[in-house]
Amino acid sequence: MFKQSKLVSILAVAGIALFGAQAVQAQVVKIDGSSTVYPITEAVAEEFQKAKKNAIKVTVGISGTGGGFKKFCRGEIDIANASRPILKKEMDACKEAGIEYIELPVAFDALTVVMNPKNAFLKELTVDQLKAIWEPAAQGKITKWNQVNPAWPDAPIKLFGAGADSGTFDYFTEAIVGKAKSSRGDYTASEDDNVLVQGVSRDVNAIGYFGYAYYAENKGKLKAVPIVEKAGKPAVLPSEESVLKGSYQPLSRPIFVYINPKSLEKAEVREFVEYYMKNASKLTQEVKYVPLPAKAYTVNMEHVEKKKKGTVFGGTAEVGITIEELQKREAKL
Amino acid sequence: MQPLTNEQIRAVIARGKLKDTIFKGLGLFCLSIALLVIVALIADMVIKGSDRFTLDFFLNFASRRATQAGILSAWVGSLLVMLVTALAAVPLGVAAGLYLEEYAKRNWLTHVIEVNISNLAAVPSIVYGLLALGIFVYKFGFGQSILSAGLTLALLILPIIIVATREAIRAIPAMIREGSMAVGATRWQTCRYHIIPYAMPGILTGVIIGLARAIGETAPIITIGALTFIAFLPPVPFTGEPPAGLFDWVMSPFTVMPIQIFNWTSRPDPAFEVNAAAAGFVLMVMVLSMNAVAIYLRYKMRKNIKW
Numbered sequence: 001m002f003k004q005s006k007l008v009s010i011l012a013v014a015g016i017a018l019f020g021a022q023a024v025q026a027q028v029v030k031i032d033g034s035s036t037v038y039p040i041t042e043a044v045a046e047e048f049q050k051a052k053k054n055a056i057k058v059t060v061g062i063s064g065t066g067g068g069f070k071k072f073c074r075g076e077i078d079i080a081n082a083s084r085p086i087l088k089k090e091m092d093a094c095k096e097a098g099i100e101y102i103e104l105p106v107a108f109d110a111l112t113v114v115m116n117p118k119n120a121f122l123k124e125l126t127v128d129q130l131k132a133i134w135e136p137a138a139q140g141k142i143t144k145w146n147q148v149n150p151a152w153p154d155a156p157i158k159l160f161g162a163g164a165d166s167g168t169f170d171y172f173t174e175a176i177v178g179k180a181k182s183s184r185g186d187y188t189a190s191e192d193d194n195v196l197v198q199g200v201s202r203d204v205n206a207i208g209y210f211g212y213a214y215y216a217e218n219k220g221k222l223k224a225v226p227i228v229e230k231a232g233k234p235a236v237l238p239s240e241e242s243v244l245k246g247s248y249q250p251l252s253r254p255i256f257v258y259i260n261p262k263s264l265e266k267a268e269v270r271e272f273v274e275y276y277m278k279n280a281s282k283l284t285q286e287v288k289y290v291p292l293p294a295k296a297y298t299v300n301m302e303h304v305e306k307k308k309k310g311t312v313f314g315g316t317a318e319v320g321i322t323i324e325e326l327q328k329r330e331a332k333l
Numbered sequence: 334m335q336p337l338t339n340e341q342i343r344a345v346i347a348r349g350k351l352k353d354t355i356f357k358g359l360g361l362f363c364l365s366i367a368l369l370v371i372v373a374l375i376a377d378m379v380i381k382g383s384d385r386f387t388l389d390f391f392l393n394f395a396s397r398r399a400t401q402a403g404i405l406s407a408w409v410g411s412l413l414v415m416l417v418t419a420l421a422a423v424p425l426g427v428a429a430g431l432y433l434e435e436y437a438k439r440n441w442l443t444h445v446i447e448v449n450i451s452n453l454a455a456v457p458s459i460v461y462g463l464l465a466l467g468i469f470v471y472k473f474g475f476g477q478s479i480l481s482a483g484l485t486l487a488l489l490i491l492p493i494i495i496v497a498t499r500e501a502i503r504a505i506p507a508m509i510r511e512g513s514m515a516v517g518a519t520r521w522q523t524c525r526y527h528i529i530p531y532a533m534p535g536i537l538t539g540v541i542i543g544l545a546r547a548i549g550e551t552a553p554i555i556t557i558g559a560l561t562f563i564a565f566l567p568p569v570p571f572t573g574e575p576p577a578g579l580f581d582w583v584m585s586p587f588t589v590m591p592i593q594i595f596n597w598t599s600r601p602d603p604a605f606e607v608n609a610a611a612a613g614f615v616l617m618v619m620v621l622s623m624n625a626v627a628i629y630l631r632y633k634m635r636k637n638i639k640w
Contacts, residue, residue, distance in 0.1 A: 057564075060562035
């Protein structure tokens with residue numbers, strides 16, 4: 001009895017599941033991609049569902065910027081979260097599948113170099129010093145702080161940084177070393193930024209880098225290091241103001257959502273995107289990212305109305321783009 | 334050889350007893366370390382997560398605000414995935430085990446199959462995830478659904494159930510089988526009325542150990558694409574507009590407890606660690622209560638077996 005009845009029910013599950021497949025498709029906005037953009041999109045999704053009294057469902061996954069674009073270019077999702085612009089090979093994959101995209105910047109993130117609050121000698125770091133510390137050639141050689149600056153103590157440098165699969169790693173290496181994914185390997189790497197937070201907060205000689213939100217939430221345990229872009233320029237701390245002014249360089253970066261224009265034909269996706277652009281400014285701040293100027297979101301909305309497809313980056317990684325520059329390019333699209 | 338004096342014998346015995354005591358102490362020490370780790374882990378989670386043990390925590394969806402975030406979609410997802418897993422793995426696993434023990438001829442092919450089933454139990458779970466991504470998600474078109482996840486975990490625990498079933502059947506004395514057949518029962522009748530009922534306690538133990546392993550699995554579920562933010566439940570049959578079919582929920586997107594916990598531990602806001610601890614404790618309670626059910630069922634069924 002036991003065996004027979006269960007066997008029947010499993011066949012029923014499998015059978016009816018196939019019929020059910022069509023029925024459930026209604027009214028779901030599917031989003032996937034970067035973990036950096038996730039907090040913003042999640043906040044928007046949460047508020048959006050409340051505003052719509054759950055009539056429209058939104059799902060947000062985390063599979064990384066690259067993973068998100070893969071799904072996007074297979075047409076599995078409506079919106080891709082991306083912490084960097086779409087790359088050439090992803091553009092090709094989308095083209096091959098006949099999937100187009102509307103690129104909308106939604107916020108700025110400031111990669112923050114952090115140190116232990118008890119660190120007394122580190123007042124600022126220049127990009128050149130950061131390069132000397134992080135470039136591949138430094139591996140095994142630059143191990144003491146006085147090797148970077150003779151005025152600094154003869155103390156070991158302890159390094160904490162992003163894991164090689166993250167967009168943060170790509171951007172930091174591109175901005176500091178000059179070549180994406182080019183970094184020394186003898187540091188504590190983790191995809192989980194909280195591991196880095198813990199590491200730096202426990203070692204007085206440590207520095208590390210990660211997204212601004214992790215610094216903002218852990219200000220009691222960490223101190224941000226002011227960054228000097230070039231000799232003669234002032235040292236700048238990451239903050240909403242310095243990112244908006246474009247003075248926190250080269251470590252501030254725009255983050256994006258990519259929308260499939262075909263999905264915009266569905267009322268629920270369209271409503272969601274409208275809601276996103278209207279509320280992004282407020283919600284971005286709440287989750288500790290830097291919102292774009294209000295005008296940028298209106299421009300985004302115009303792009304959605306006119307279905308302006310394509311990217312303003314041409315498929316390459318780019319460092320140190322300011323908000324004005326981004327807006328100028330977006331307007332030309 | 335001279336016979337030992339009383340003193341010498343006493344010394345030998347004393348030495349033996351000393352070794353006995355040392356070993357006993359060592360065993361107790363090892364046991365207490367294992368127990369302490371569990372107790373410390375649970376205590377840590379309870380203390381850290383104590384702020385979140387409210388009804389709301391179980392009834393709220395995920396949220397960007399730690400204090401409002403709950404595990405509703407996660408625990409419902411975990412339970413439904415387990416249901417699909419059990420429905421798929423139990424009949425298959427028990428039938429396969431029964432066949433191998435009672436029907437299969439003892440030849441080299443059976444032997445190869447047996448060895449490989451044991452090997453399958455040791456395959457890393459991520460491999461099942463990759464397999465399922467190719468087969469269930471894309472080939473069969475089940476998508477990132479509860480059905481895909483349930484079937485994936487079913488594959489994962491199938492070897493455990495098969496092995497447990499076989500062990501349970503092997504423990505049944507041959508005379509039961511012979512007696513049954515001697516009075517004219519067919520092989521199927523023997524299985525149906527004797528083998529399966531008597532093996533049931535062992536089979537159930539295997540099933541629940543398998544399910545307890547499955548409920549904590551993260552890697553294969555992430556591989557097939559479980560979601561992180563999902564603020565709705567799978568459709569309840571015959572409700573909603575248009576009414577959902579009886580099995581519509583199996584195609585629904587979902588999240589599960591381990592993924593929710595993982596997401597909370599990697600958040601910037603340290604307040605989410607409290608949620609993660611609380612959710613970790615809930616998951617622990619789920620696993621422990623599954624084990625408790627297994628022990629109870631085994632105890633109850635054993636009492637009913639009269640050989």
